[in-house]
Amino acid sequence: MSSVADRAYEPVIGLEIHVQLSTRTKMFCGCALSFGEEPNTRTCPVCLGHPGTLPVVNAEAVHYGLMIGLALDCELAPRSIFHRKNYFYPDLPKGYQVSQYDIPLAAGGRLGDVRIHRVHLEEDAAKLVHSGASGRIHGAEGSVVDFNRGGTPLVEIVSEPDIRSASEAAEWLRLLRATLRRIGVSDVNMEEGSLRCDANVSIRPAGEATLGTKAELKNMNSFRFIERGIEAEIARQEAIVRAGESVVQETLHFDPASGALTPLRSKEEAHDYRYFPEPDLVPVAPTEAMVGRAREALPELPAARAARFERELGLSSDTARLLSFRGELGDYYEEALGAARADGGADPTALASWVTVELVPRLPDGDPSASRVRPDALARLVSMVGAKRVSGSAAKEVLTAMAEDGGDPEAIVAERGLAMTDSADLGAVVDQALAANAAAVAQYRAGKEKALGAIVGAVMRETKGRADGGAVRELILERLSQ
Numbered sequence: 434m435s436s437v438a439d440r441a442y443e444p445v446i447g448l449e450i451h452v453q454l455s456t457r458t459k460m461f462c463g464c465a466l467s468f469g470e471e472p473n474t475r476t477c478p479v480c481l482g483h484p485g486t487l488p489v490v491n492a493e494a495v496h497y498g499l500m501i502g503l504a505l506d507c508e509l510a511p512r513s514i515f516h517r518k519n520y521f522y523p524d525l526p527k528g529y530q531v532s533q534y535d536i537p538l539a540a541g542g543r544l545g546d547v548r549i550h551r552v553h554l555e556e557d558a559a560k561l562v563h564s565g566a567s568g569r570i571h572g573a574e575g576s577v578v579d580f581n582r583g584g585t586p587l588v589e590i591v592s593e594p595d596i597r598s599a600s601e602a603a604e605w606l607r608l609l610r611a612t613l614r615r616i617g618v619s620d621v622n623m624e625e626g627s628l629r630c631d632a633n634v635s636i637r638p639a640g641e642a643t644l645g646t647k648a649e650l651k652n653m654n655s656f657r658f659i660e661r662g663i664e665a666e667i668a669r670q671e672a673i674v675r676a677g678e679s680v681v682q683e684t685l686h687f688d689p690a691s692g693a694l695t696p697l698r699s700k701e702e703a704h705d706y707r708y709f710p711e712p713d714l715v716p717v718a719p720t721e722a723m724v725g726r727a728r729e730a731l732p733e734l735p736a737a738r739a740a741r742f743e744r745e746l747g748l749s750s751d752t753a754r755l756l757s758f759r760g761e762l763g764d765y766y767e768e769a770l771g772a773a774r775a776d777g778g779a780d781p782t783a784l785a786s787w788v789t790v791e792l793v794p795r796l797p798d799g800d801p802s803a804s805r806v807r808p809d810a811l812a813r814l815v816s817m818v819g820a821k822r823v824s825g826s827a828a829k830e831v832l833t834a835m836a837e838d839g840g841d842p843e844a845i846v847a848e849r850g851l852a853m854t855d856s857a858d859l860g861a862v863v864d865q866a867l868a869a870n871a872a873a874v875a876q877y878r879a880g881k882e883k884a885l886g887a888i889v890g891a892v893m894r895e896t897k898g899r900a901d902g903g904a905v906r907e908l909i910l911e912r913l914s915q
């Protein structure tokens with residue numbers, strides 16, 4: 434009989450993501466969005482919540498919201514409405530946040546293996562800055578409010594609890610971020626808060642269908658912290674359950690420095706938001722033309738691109754995902770591939786491997802557009818390797834030189850004398866190596882196949898690695914069979 438202590442548990446994870454939209458202006462007023470300007474310089478009576486002001490919905494935010502809904506394969510609501518979500522906090526000058534409640538903009542979608550519960554529009558709160566022990570900020574002590582962020586358009590995306598591990602959660606969030614970046618609705622910068630993720634985590638005995646009590650991890654701002662935070666929470670809940678106790682529903686903060694999970698607020702203090710329909714805003718009722726425009730604005734999405742790379746180019750699933758989830762890397766690869774095809778060189782798989790394995794570590798700040806290695810130059814280098822005009826190790830040296838100073842692969846190969854030893858020269862080197870290694874030749878002839886290695890090694894040394902190992906081996910065997 435199994436006891437609670439030795440049972441296997443299964444984590445059940447759902448994510449809630451807030452995305453700041455990169456519209457020109459705020460959600461309900463004409464203030465420009467803020468990118469680190471002086472505090473409280475991007476405000477107006479509407480976003481400061483002055484009495485008597487009236488909000489107007491930002492059409493571009495609705496357009497972006499519809500694009501997100503379509504990209505996530507959702508049903509778009511024919512008529513969604515805004516609600517007031519009431520709570521009192523200094524970062525909310527109106528005393529409520531305008532959000533969507535019972536009828537969101539879009540619902541019932543899917544991205545990869547995870548279903549999407551809902552997608553809705555809302556406005557961001559202002560930013561509280563705490564001076565803490567360090568003293569004064571902006572000439573003040575205690576906490577101050579910067580209203581520049583207040584009213585920034587947000588889309589909240591809520592997944593169904595379909596995720597089963599911390600690594601799966603991080604991987605799915607990468608796909609979501611790549612998708613949002615690809616459709617161009619947000620800069621999805623996690624450190625700067627343009628993309629913020631909360632995770633709902635619970636565990637249940639493996640194989641059971643009912644959900645356990647969940648805890649919510651708030652505002653994690655990097656993939657690594659998300660993965661570590663969820664892992665820590667799963668371990669915490671397992672320890673509680675194995676000790677025969679019950680998980681309490683609460684909101685937790687994960688501190689990446691200490692690895693500790695601390696409660697933010699318990700259910701007892703949960704807000705009663707007293708949602709009610711926002712009387713100052715008309716419903717969002719997208720016309721066919723609006724939906725059509727949103728659909729036309731969608732480029733090929735990362736999941737579809739990865740599938741195409743696998744299907745049409747024969748890339749492995751991991752490589753295809755790496756290239757598609759980092760769209761700029763996929764763009765670089767496709768440009769290199771186009772150049773390679775125009776020259777009739779470079780095999781797609783070899784080129785993909787050179788981009789993901791060799792180019793990526795040589796990128797400045799991980800940005801291929803800032804690299805001095807032009808996509809067509811990389812394609813030419815890879816086709817030189819394919820044609821055995823340069824060895825793999827010499828080509829890596831060439832790539833490093835190109836990454837540092839730009840330049841042409843052919844020129845660098847010629848300048849540094851890295852061209853592969855041609856077959857006529859190679860024949861002479863092999864003959865010399867056979868003559869100089871008579872003992873190894875005798876051993877090989879006596880049936881000791883390993884002795885061949887010494888002869889191959891001698892040739893490689895003599896050519897300073899500028900020979901193809903396979904070709905050298907073949908040539909030696911040919912000579913020995915004569």
Ligand SMILES: [Zn+2]
Pocket residue numbers: 459462463464475476477478479480481584
């Ligand atoms: Zn404003």
